[in-house]
Amino acid sequence: MAEVTPLGGAVAERLAAEALIVDVEGFEGPLDLLLTLARTQKVDLRQISVLALARQYLGFVEQARELRIELAADYLVMAAWLAFLKSRLLLPPDPAEEGPSGAEMAAHLAFQLERLEAMRDAGARLMARDRKGRDFFARGLPERVERVRQVRWTATLLDLMQAYAHVRTRDDFRPYAMDREDVMTLDQALERMRGLIGFAGAWTDLASYLPGDWTGAPGRRRSAMASHFAASLELVKAGRIEIRQGESFAPIEIRRRDG
Amino acid sequence: MADDRQSPLFEAPPLSEQERMVEAILFATAEPVGLADLAARMPHGCDPRAALGLLARRYEGRGVQLVRVGELYAMRTAPDLGFLMSRETVETRKLSRAAIETLAIVAYHQPCTRAEIEEIRGVAVSRGTIDQLLELEWVRLGRRRQSPGRPVTFVTTEAFLDHFGLSSARDLPGLKDLRAAGLLDARQAPDASEDAAESKSDAQATMFPQDQDTSDPRDGDQT
Amino acid sequence: MADDRQSPLFEAPPLSEQERMVEAILFATAEPVGLADLAARMPHGCDPRAALGLLARRYEGRGVQLVRVGELYAMRTAPDLGFLMSRETVETRKLSRAAIETLAIVAYHQPCTRAEIEEIRGVAVSRGTIDQLLELEWVRLGRRRQSPGRPVTFVTTEAFLDHFGLSSARDLPGLKDLRAAGLLDARQAPDASEDAAESKSDAQATMFPQDQDTSDPRDGDQT
Numbered sequence: 203m204a205e206v207t208p209l210g211g212a213v214a215e216r217l218a219a220e221a222l223i224v225d226v227e228g229f230e231g232p233l234d235l236l237l238t239l240a241r242t243q244k245v246d247l248r249q250i251s252v253l254a255l256a257r258q259y260l261g262f263v264e265q266a267r268e269l270r271i272e273l274a275a276d277y278l279v280m281a282a283w284l285a286f287l288k289s290r291l292l293l294p295p296d297p298a299e300e301g302p303s304g305a306e307m308a309a310h311l312a313f314q315l316e317r318l319e320a321m322r323d324a325g326a327r328l329m330a331r332d333r334k335g336r337d338f339f340a341r342g343l344p345e346r347v348e349r350v351r352q353v354r355w356t357a358t359l360l361d362l363m364q365a366y367a368h369v370r371t372r373d374d375f376r377p378y379a380m381d382r383e384d385v386m387t388l389d390q391a392l393e394r395m396r397g398l399i400g401f402a403g404a405w406t407d408l409a410s411y412l413p414g415d416w417t418g419a420p421g422r423r424r425s426a427m428a429s430h431f432a433a434s435l436e437l438v439k440a441g442r443i444e445i446r447q448g449e450s451f452a453p454i455e456i457r458r459r460d461g
Numbered sequence: 462m463a464d465d466r467q468s469p470l471f472e473a474p475p476l477s478e479q480e481r482m483v484e485a486i487l488f489a490t491a492e493p494v495g496l497a498d499l500a501a502r503m504p505h506g507c508d509p510r511a512a513l514g515l516l517a518r519r520y521e522g523r524g525v526q527l528v529r530v531g532e533l534y535a536m537r538t539a540p541d542l543g544f545l546m547s548r549e550t551v552e553t554r555k556l557s558r559a560a561i562e563t564l565a566i567v568a569y570h571q572p573c574t575r576a577e578i579e580e581i582r583g584v585a586v587s588r589g590t591i592d593q594l595l596e597l598e599w600v601r602l603g604r605r606r607q608s609p610g611r612p613v614t615f616v617t618t619e620a621f622l623d624h625f626g627l628s629s630a631r632d633l634p635g636l637k638d639l640r641a642a643g644l645l646d647a648r649q650a651p652d653a654s655e656d657a658a659e660s661k662s663d664a665q666a667t668m669f670p671q672d673q674d675t676s677d678p679r680d681g682d683q684t
Numbered sequence: 685m686a687d688d689r690q691s692p693l694f695e696a697p698p699l700s701e702q703e704r705m706v707e708a709i710l711f712a713t714a715e716p717v718g719l720a721d722l723a724a725r726m727p728h729g730c731d732p733r734a735a736l737g738l739l740a741r742r743y744e745g746r747g748v749q750l751v752r753v754g755e756l757y758a759m760r761t762a763p764d765l766g767f768l769m770s771r772e773t774v775e776t777r778k779l780s781r782a783a784i785e786t787l788a789i790v791a792y793h794q795p796c797t798r799a800e801i802e803e804i805r806g807v808a809v810s811r812g813t814i815d816q817l818l819e820l821e822w823v824r825l826g827r828r829r830q831s832p833g834r835p836v837t838f839v840t841t842e843a844f845l846d847h848f849g850l851s852s853a854r855d856l857p858g859l860k861d862l863r864a865a866g867l868l869d870a871r872q873a874p875d876a877s878e879d880a881a882e883s884k885s886d887a888q889a890t891m892f893p894q895d896q897d898t899s900d901p902r903d904g905d906q907t
Contacts, residue, residue, distance in 0.1 A: 230782060233806025276807070317804055320867045325788035327857045332763035334847045335774035339489035339761045342772060345538060345712035348547040355597055357556040357564070359625045365558065366565035367639045369581055482768055484747030485761040488711075489769050502768050524707030542708040545725055 232280035235259070237315050237322075247316045252308035253291045256284040287311070384422045391429035392436060399443055405455040408434060408445075473506030476515065483512040493533035559590050564599060568621070568633055572603035572614035591615070599624065696729030699738065706735040716756030716846060752851035754842040763849065782813045787822060791844070791856055792868055795826040795837035800870070814838070822847065 229235045239258045240250050263281045266273050290304030332338055398411060408430055416426035434456050437443045447454045473479070482503050486494060499509035513534060517527040520536070528537045538546060556564070563586055566578050578586050594600040594615075603616035617630055627633065696702070705726050710717060722732035736757055740750040743759075751760050761769065779787070786809060789801050801809050817823040817838075826839035840853060850856065862868050 230785075230805065231807030236806075314804075314806070317867050318806065320862055320865070321785055321788045321792065321804060324792055324856070324858060324862070325784040328788055328791065328848060329779070329784060331848045331850075331857070332766070333776075334760070334849065335772075335776065337763045337766035338849060339485075339766070339769050339772055340714040341711060341759065342489045342491040342714075343493075343535065344714045345546055347712070350547050350549045352549060352551045354551055354553045355556050355560075355593070356553055357561050357624075359627070361556070361561050362565050362568065362625060363634055363639055365561040366569055369562050369566060481745075481747030481762065482765055485765040486747075486768055488748045488759070489761050489772050491772070502771075522704075524704035524709075525711045536711065538708045538712055539704065542705060545705055545709055546712060548725065 232259075232277045233314060233318055235262070235277070236280070236311075237318055240315055247312065247319060250312055250315070252311055253288060255311075256288045256291075259284050260288070384419065384425060386416060386422075386426045386429040388429050388432050388436075391426070391433035395430065395433045395437060399437065399456070399458050402443070402456060402458045405446070405457045408454040408456055411456075473508070474504060476508070476511060479503065479507045479509070479512040480515040480519070482507070483509060483516050487516075487527070487534060487536045493530045493535035495533050499534075556593075557590070559584075559587070560593055563590050564594055564617075564621075567594070567600050567615045568617050568630060571616040571630065572606070574606055574612040574614050576612065578615075696731070697727060699731070699734060702726065702730045702732070702735040703738040703742070705730070706732055706739055710739075710750070710757060710759045713758075716753040716758035716842065718756045722757075751849065753846045754852055756842055758846065760849070779816070780813070782810065783816050786813050787817055787840075787844075790817070790823050790838045791840050791853065792859065792862060793870075794839040794853065795829070796839075797829055797835040797837050799835060801838075 229238070236255060236259060239262070240247060240255055242258070243250060243254065245251075260281060263273065263277065287304060287307050291308060293304075295303055334340065394413065395411065409427065411430055412423065412426045416422045431454065434443060434445050434454070437456075438445050442459060444457045444459050445454065446456075474482075483499060486499060486502055496509050496513075499513075500507065503509060513527065520527050524539055524542055525536050526539050528535055562582055563578055566581050567573055570577060570581070575586060575591070591600070595602075597620075598618055599621040600615050601618050603614040605611040606614055621627075622629065697705075706722060709722060709725060719732050719736075722736075723730060726732060736750065743750050747762055747765055748759050749762055751758055766773075782805075785805055786801055789804050790796055793800060793804070798809055798814070814823070820843075821841055822844035823838050824841050826837040828834040829837055844850075845852065859868075
């Protein structure tokens with residue numbers, strides 16, 4: 203594919219390269235530059251001379267160096283690769299050498315250029331299409347779709363009966379009346395525990411900390427137990443005691459923590 | 462067509478083409494458009510009024526119509542298709558506790574006054590609660606009570622019976638039935654249930670009533 | 685469509701009436717509408733696809749046209765009348781060359797990863813370029829590629845199709861020629877490792893996965 207063409211039009215090439223250098227900011231990377239250089243060959247990209255292209259590019263880089271223009275690293279990487287490609291293309295293939303042949307590498311570069319150009323053309327064609335808001339238009343006066351929300355209230359006979367039962371039995375269980383008498387607060391329990399833990403050197407059942415007058419009635423005992431348990435957790439957090447429970451539902455035991 | 466040579470530059474497009482133009486303009490503009498505006502947008506020599514006439518006839522009976530708004534023209538949805546422009550969502554919601562309790566009291570004690578409802582519920586009944594029940598047509602006004610102040614009473618309606626599947630208000634289950642159905646007991650005071658709980662375990666056991674191994678072996682097979 | 689007759693209560697309106705409905709719905713909105721959405725808004729038992737077919741034919745050659753946008757449908761003014769709407773024209777920000785190229789690469793190679801875009805362009809894709817396309821809603825994230833690193837892919841959107849007047853990504857200009865010329869192949873540099881080549885090849889396999897005939901109602905009755 204990549205046949206070696208005789209060196210020709212070297213002067214024109216240099217002139218072109220100079221013109222390009224002025225424009226170097228305008229290029230979208232080395233592949234873009236290569237594509238622009240390839241166009242100066244004025245042939246179909248499929249017939250492009252990759253060797254000549256490599257020379258053009260290297261000439262360009264050389265020119266840039268003479269004019270003290272700093273090229274971005276990827277332009278220099280491309281230059282190094284093209285120099286390598288050029289040597290592969292010029293030297294007879296070495297059968298011992300690994301890797302792709304110069305011709306394969308050249309063919310791929312030609313493919314890349316062709317593909318980039320194809321995408322560039324596709325982009326241009328896309329932008330040239332009839333476009334919404336420029337060539338064709340959507341409805342200018344859209345009508346709003348209204349959302350009508352309807353609420354349907356329901357209740358079942360069971361709801362009704364339960365509500366009535368609830369009203370009729372409300373007096374019996376006073377759901378909102380807090381029973382201060384039979385509730386031990388966390389603060390109360392904490393206060394008690396603080397005073398007592400000094401004596402708890404060995405593992406002791408938490409239940410044994412409950413005050414005597416709170417262990418009779420089940421409701422009172424439960425409240426005291428809950429508060430004492432919560433209070434113990436506070437004390438564990440504070441690093442004052444340790445807590446353990448052998449298994450589910452086993453007695454909860456606490457012990458003073460020294461140090 | 463006859464004398465093209467006289468003003469070839471300004472020859473107006475055929476009327477059918479002008480109709481297309483008016484159609485596109487009316488479709489795309491954000492506001493209704495007047496004749497002058499149409500003429501200004503269209504090529505020289507066009508007759509927007511004639512084009513509008515054609516267009517109006519074309520859209521006769523269609524889903525969209527050409528309408529005149531004062532001196533302006535616009536395309537609008539045909540009036541009979543307005544329903545397509547709204548989306549109804551029906552939301553089913555449970556009646557609030559206040560409403561259902563009030564309803565229950567009216568049902569069991571009808572005819573009953575607002576003061577009686579409040580006495581039984583132990584709370585003031587908000588205006589909105591009664592209004593809602595009236596609006597639902599489950600409750601209506603009954604006769605005034607022959608007592609000082611002649612307060613209005615509330616009674617349930619046919620719609621109420623209908624909704625709850627009752628043939629008459631006397632079909633409402635009585636307190637005894639409620640108890641038999643476990644409704645009253647289930648709502649029983651904590652003190653009552655506590656005895657039962659206490660009898661089978663100590664305080665600690667009831668502290669963590671559902672403290673069991675959550676990894677149900679049956680779950681394993683289902684996944 | 686088959687068993688509408690089973691429920692005479694919900695007998696669908698005649699097709700001509702359904703056509704009016706679809707017309708009204710599509711006229712009323714600037715956004716493309718899907719079949720499911722149409723069906724949801726029309727009475728039970730309607731066949732929006734058939735109605736769309738009728739509508740498309742009715743508007744053929746008119747100033748306003750029925751267009752397909754991916755799986756959606758919309759009414760748009762005929763492109764040859766754009767000159768009438770200079771006042772409606774929206775100035776779109778001019779896209780950079782990088783953005784246009786990136787958009788073309790995504791459109792023609794979708795789903796396509798950032799690395800593939802960079803390989804084709806031979807430069808790093810700046811964050812802003814993709815952001816701009818995402819912001820315009822012409823490009824969105826597709827599925828992750830099932831290859832090492834699971835890179836995200838980019839695909840074009842329905843807004844992209846709508847903007848460029850395409851009925852599907854298969855209608856991209858010159859797509860067939862580019863494919864025939866092998867320019868959409870994920871061809872690998874000859875010195876690249878085989879793994880990379882492997883991961884690329886599924887890019888092609890998944891390109892336009894729904895590349896089947898989705899019976900466009902507009903073509904429906906032409907045969």
